[in-house]
Amino acid sequence: MNIHYLKNLILHYIQATLIDVLHSPFVYKLYKTSIKKQKNNEAFEAIEKLRQELKKDNTQIAFNEIGAGSNFARTKTMLVTEIVSKHAKPKRIAEILHHVSLNNHCSYSIELGTSLGISTAYLALAHKERALHSDILMNSVEGNKSVIQKAQSNLAKLQLDGYVNLVEGNFDAVLDEILKYYPQLDLAFIDGNHKKEATLMYFQQMLPLAHNNSVFIFDDIYWSKGMTEAWNEIKKHPQVTVTVDLFFVGLVFFRKEQAKQDFKLRVL
Numbered sequence: 076m077n078i079h080y081l082k083n084l085i086l087h088y089i090q091a092t093l094i095d096v097l098h099s100p101f102v103y104k105l106y107k108t109s110i111k112k113q114k115n116n117e118a119f120e121a122i123e124k125l126r127q128e129l130k131k132d133n134t135q136i137a138f139n140e141i142g143a144g145s146n147f148a149r150t151k152t153m154l155v156t157e158i159v160s161k162h163a164k165p166k167r168i169a170e171i172l173h174h175v176s177l178n179n180h181c182s183y184s185i186e187l188g189t190s191l192g193i194s195t196a197y198l199a200l201a202h203k204e205r206a207l208h209s210d211i212l213m214n215s216v217e218g219n220k221s222v223i224q225k226a227q228s229n230l231a232k233l234q235l236d237g238y239v240n241l242v243e244g245n246f247d248a249v250l251d252e253i254l255k256y257y258p259q260l261d262l263a264f265i266d267g268n269h270k271k272e273a274t275l276m277y278f279q280q281m282l283p284l285a286h287n288n289s290v291f292i293f294d295d296i297y298w299s300k301g302m303t304e305a306w307n308e309i310k311k312h313p314q315v316t317v318t319v320d321l322f323f324v325g326l327v328f329f330r331k332e333q334a335k336q337d338f339k340l341r342v343l
């Protein structure tokens with residue numbers, strides 16, 4: 076754990092608002108319906124069972140640290156158990172992604188960073204419920220071929236593969252092309268390539284598809300000074316109105332009827 080992360084974790088817990096003193100009806104409702112621990116959903120148990128199986132999987136698969144700018148020419152390997160333990164969002168955060176998508180009625184979503192498909196499954200599950208009411212489109216992008224192949228089989232096991240397209244490629248190369256298929260973007264989850272410039276570039280690329288009810292969710296906003304700088308720039312953007320900092324992820328809203336305001340809430 077780096078010093079920047081630890082310092083901000085402590086600060087977050089000191090500064091975060093206790094929900095009782097929240098004066099924004101919008102954020103209060105968001106907290107009650109999506110951020111606060113909700114009743115257990117049986118479908119989550121299937122995803123968590125799969126997570127436990129992956130944690131016991133000692134298969135080695137090819138894995139390059141794309142986001143950290145490593146050399147593609149030299150393929151490294153990682154154990155499936157290491158990948159799921161290091162990269163997959165914990166259940167508590169993955170549940171929040173699911174509830175935000177569901178309660179925000181998100182039909183058009185994108186995830187940058189599929190890894191083994193754990194957060195993808197939570198989001199696809201929300202789309203499965205949404206599919207009864209609307210056309211849906213979700214793409215999840217991953218640059219590591221062996222990893223995305225494993226994610227595909229994981230989603231098939233969960234019978235969620237019909238609700239998300241997995242796209243293999245570097246975000247920098249494929250994002251613009253993928254976005255051409257979206258009439259609007261209801262939800263974007265950015266969970267890969269945690270660098271300031273890259274994060275701001277993806278934000279700018281997706282921004283034209285944002286609308287009044289869109290939510291963009293940025294992972295690991297305190298992972299490094301650069302990521303926190305990116306988060307602070309995003310918060311200041313004139314199109315952004317409400318932001319909700321949960322420390323582990325930051326939620327960005329564009330609701331014109333809201334006064335510009337930044338919230339910090341505790342999730343754990």
Ligand SMILES: C[S@@+](CC[C@H](N)C(=O)[O-])C[C@H]1O[C@@H](n2cnc3c(N)ncnc32)[C@H](O)[C@@H]1O
Binds near residue numbers: 192195218219246266
């Ligand atoms: C933290 S993991 C994603 C975890 C996943 N969202 C979950 O919670 O289960 C980030 C993933 O993004 C991928 N990635 C990072 N930078 C990328 C880039 N520029 N293009 C494509 N994939 C990238 C990595 O290979 C890694 O698998």
